[in-house]
Amino acid sequence: MTTTERPHASPRSPRPRHPLRTIEAHEFDAWATMVTTTYGQDWRDGALRNAAHTFEPERTLAAYDGPDIVGGVSVYGRTLTVPGALVPVAGITLVAVLPTHRRRGILTSMMRRQLTDLHASQGEPIAALNAAEATIYGRYGYGVASHLAAVDADKRAMRLRPDTDLGSGSIRLLAPAAARPLFEKVYDQARRQTVGWVDRTEKYWNARLRDDVELFRDGATALRFAVHTEPDGAATGYALYRSRGDTVRLTELAALTTTSYAALWNFVINLDAHSRLTYDAAVDEPLGHLLVDPRPTQATVVDNLWVRLVDVDRALTARRYATALDVVLDVEDDVCPWNAGRYRLSTDGVESVTCERVRGVRPDLRLSVAELGSVYLGGPTLASLAAAGRVEELRPGAVAAASVAFRGRREPFHVSGAAFPAF
Structure with a gap:
């Protein structure tokens, strides 16, 4: 090399057009303005509840265009009840x-970054969300793991069976401050045995019960707090509801016993x-099994x-499994490449569970990570997914056993509830 020659400059990675970083606390208003604008609202105090x-x-996480926030996604660390266990979950x-930056x-960059960060930090092993648009999240490896029945019922035709045991407890309407400590105890017991429910720490209870601003009621009444107690004073259930015109909107019902469950429904009806x-x-x-005629409860799933x-x-x-199982899964994951490969899942159907990477072993099932997400909570089955062509059976009987x-x-x-956060 002569003194006049210069080494070639090493190539630099192009600067991201819309860099990502976590937001600072002082950026809340700018971030909230972006979110509300995206969803067709005006940002004002309480607009994000x-x-x-x-x-x-x-x-x-936020995406920036210069100094401006143009996109974002948030995580709430919660604990989710899954079959046989309580598991940390990243609530998305x-x-x-913004519509200007679609x-x-x-x-895609935000969703990939979020999952990569969770993996790198060995944080929550699963993520979960309620999808505003059902066409979006499948391409990021999310699968529909549970369904709900949106019920619109003719209350005048709803009657409990005459042999229904309502127990010997009573129901009282309480003010929020008096009801809250009773609700918290009932909910925490109920959510531990109800797959799909999440924990509620103090800030989430604050949000749940603070979400009663007239601005967001759309003409409905404030929440009513009905608590079921046993003769010894122990709370064993509650119902949250409001009304508008001739309609009662039940927002949440939790019960610890069959009699408190029946008594609360009898009260609401x-x-x-x-x-x-x-x-x-x-x-x-179970409500339909308590009614003389279940037809007045028409549901959209x-x-x-x-x-x-x-x-x-x-x-x-x-998580835990209903029966013993020994199966080799060939998993596809285009978004999170660290997941792609073969795993041997073995369990005795009680407590012992192992899931280890294997090589040179013939797989029993081939599926994508989205299908595993769908069956994770024990709702949709591998058999139904296989019937739709979304799970490939490579060993006869493997689908039935795994299902x-x-x-x-x-x-x-x-229970997503009406309060933010949406998860």
């Missing part, structure tokens, strides 16, 4: 990209001055919770 009190800036919410790859009742329920809601396995091995060992093992005791159901 209680997001200001629950969001975690260090887990809220408030996903938004189709620039911003959403017999509320005066209302002819209709709307509520969201599990697909296998829609997707509820979408689940995504961040790390296949950690996720599959976190039974993954199945839960009841259909999973996620």
Whole structure:
């Protein structure tokens, strides 16, 4: 090399057009303005309901165009009840990209970055969300893991069977401050045995019960708080509801016993001055078995919770299975390449579960990570997915065996509620 020659400059990675970073606490208003604008709202105090009190800036990722926030996605760290276990879950919410910046790859970059960060930090083994648009999240490896029945009922025709045991407890209407400690205890016991429910720490209870601003009621009344107690004073159930015109809207019902469950429904059905009742329920809601005539409860079944396995091995060992199983899974994952490959899932159907990578072993089932997300909560079955061509059986009998093992005791159901966060 002569003194006049210069080495070639090393190539530099092009600077991202819309760089991503977590937001600072002082950027909340700018981020909230972006979210509300995306969803056709005006940003004002309370427009995101209680997001200001629950969001975690260090887990809220934003895309920037210069100094401006043009997209974002947030994570809430929660604990989700899954078959046989309580598992940390990344609750994904408030996903938004301004209409001026659509189709620039911003959403894809945010979703990939979010999953990569969870994997790199060995954080929550699964992610979950309620999808505002059902066509979006499948391409990022999310699968529909639960459904809900949106019920519109003619309350005048709803009557409990005459042999229904209502127990010896009583129901009282309480003020929020008096009801809350009772609600918290009942909910925490109920959610531990209800697949699809999540924990509620203080800030989430604050959000749940603060979400009663007249601005968002659309003409409905404030929430009513009905608590079921036993003769010894122990709370064993509650119902949250409001009304508008001739319709009662039941927003949440939790019960710890069959008698408190029946008594609360009897109370709701017999509320005066209302002819209709709307509520969201599990697909296998037991109420129909208590009614003389179940036909007045007409339901529309829609997707509820979408689940995504961040790390296949950690996720599959976190839950429990209905029966013993020994199966080799060939997993495809275009978004999270660390998941792609073959895994041997073995369980005794009680407590022992292992999920290890294997090589040179013939697989029994071939499927994508989205299908594993769909069956993770024990609702949709591998058999139904295989019938749709989404699971390939490579060993006869493998689909049937895995379907039974993954199945839960009841259909999973996620209580999303009306309060932000949406998850």
